[in-house]
Amino acid sequence: MSFHISPSPRVRRSPFFNSTVADGVVSFSPYNRMLMPTGYGDPLAEYWRLINTVSMWDVSVERQVELKGPDAARLAQILTPRKLDRMEAGVGWYVALCDHRGVLINDPILLKHSDDHFWLSIADGDVLLWARAIAAERGLDVEVTEPDVSPMAIQGPKAEDVVAALLGESIREIRHFRFRPMMLDNIPLVVARSGWSRQGGFELYLTDGRYGDELWEKVKEAGQPYGIGPGNPNPMERIESGLLSWGGDTDDQTNPFEVRMERYIQLDAPDDVVGIQALRKIHAEGPVRHQMGIVSDTVTAPDYSDVSGAVLLDGEEVGRVTAQSWSPRLEKSVGLCLIKRSVKADATVNIVYPDREPAEATVVDLPFV
């Protein structure tokens, strides 16, 4: 269904908005009180462009929560159960943010600029309020703000060539999850080798929103020889790759152990880390659910949208499918589910959807590819 999205000062405009409209964006999803482009009219072409060549994405909805001041490092550590004592400047780490119950409340990239300056590049949840509350309640000397920073992602096997054409050969030396500030002519950027796909690529964090359309044009031009085109965080590719969508794949009870984030949790993190006691307890008792894949031969029609439904084993509900889509590479319908840990790989389950016919599926390990 197609609806008008009302203009509202509550909903902030991406600095790339006009460019995405000019490039034919047809759909959006609300995200962090902004609109994220989710399609340009040809889902399969956009998928294969990401897999085979290179795709450019407006992911300005990945807002930054900036921690700045003498206690910035202390706050960063308090907010995440991953030990940060060996973290260097110029590196981004994938971290879990948990509440006091040990429930995952976001899964950002934490970028360390310096000991007193961090960014949390967040998923769709209000980390700004959360971080401010914790900082103020603990009496920390740190400013928590949302700066004018808007990421654009360049993803796919040719992404490195495009970014090299744009910013010079030196960018090839940037290792995975490293970043550096750079100027593109007059456009200030932070350039990171990262992105929400498993196809490789970069994120250009634009640090002055006035240059959004100009940056979009320059990337488009540099990417022409490589077949660049517009795209977005791709539901098919991310399901195949087993990437987590916080808020979609998780609910208000999900802890990091349930969604394959064990290696980002260190139980010997400091005792003042929010949620660490709860996480130790959950770990000792054993988490109740786990995120697994499902493959369905019953669903044979290609459907590129995210759908969810209940997972039944022998008639009993054992969890939820949180995302399901056609996989162009596997030529099967694949999905992610959060189910009882007792339900293991190779189990045959039934999926009951709200708006479509039920389907049979097999539980499998992740990732798919």
Place this chain on the structure above:
Amino acid sequence: MSFHISPSPRVRRSPFFNSTVADGVVSFSPYNRMLMPTGYGDPLAEYWRLINTVSMWDVSVERQVELKGPDAARLAQILTPRKLDRMEAGVGWYVALCDHRGVLINDPILLKHSDDHFWLSIADGDVLLWARAIAAERGLDVEVTEPDVSPMAIQGPKAEDVVAALLGESIREIRHFRFRPMMLDNIPLVVARSGWSRQGGFELYLTDGRYGDELWEKVKEAGQPYGIGPGNPNPMERIESGLLSWGGDTDDQTNPFEVRMERYIQLDAPDDVVGIQALRKIHAEGPVRHQMGIVSDTVTAPDYSDVSGAVLLDGEEVGRVTAQSWSPRLEKSVGLCLIKRSVKADATVNIVYPDREPAEATVVDLPFV
């Protein structure tokens, strides 16, 4: 512009969604990770229906943050600088939530069910995370959750007749901002005399989402003799009435004194209330900005959308227009602005918009009607 809104498990569906689609909804606005209907195709008819007869709104996006447990009353007081010691059960109060800087982070209705049970009926902001952070950091014995509660509003001069036809004559005794739990046949409701308009009416808080479409149908049927029809929180009426839209009319620096919420702030509230020290300081020093109205004769074309722009006095930017719309009752373009306190009523200012011609306007006191 019209775009497809992608389905996503991150974006929750209103229990009234199918009904609003059947009734011809044409536009939505993202709000609290849901979609709020914002129009059914005839803005003027929808406006006059609210002013002259009765309108029914899906405002399920007004999520409830439930505080439950021995320390619920204590947490409620810690979260708001309005003194709650004389608050009775069965009453809803308009309150400010402020952060530690005294900045307004939401303006919910606080509904008191009992000493250990409250709801915060929130505007578009993540109060759930905020309240959980404060509760846990202070070691309070209270559960903070988002229950299955979805408000529908019935607003306009005939709203009382419709709700009486639906739920019995006793509802006429419910005073302004009072509420009571009621059953409509098998449908559990909390019925309150409240709503985000100045035309009077009720909000029916549906406490079991499975009955959304059934409730919608029953309201529609009861309202037929009174000319009921679908609508939504109306940008024209709310600007005329000077109702605050948090997140639209406010920014990350706005304190309650700037947006006419003085009477909901008590400076002798307990010292452990979040932000009370900052509010005392702001009050003593005098807030820098104030929310005022603008009236423009330069803008003569009816435009029913929310637009914003910069306010200039003698060429200097003195603030922002945060919402502007045609007023069918005043037959003028009216708006709300947040400007320097030194700029008073009767000042002539210029408004510079991002996407349209500049306009001249006069600053006026609020409300308009």
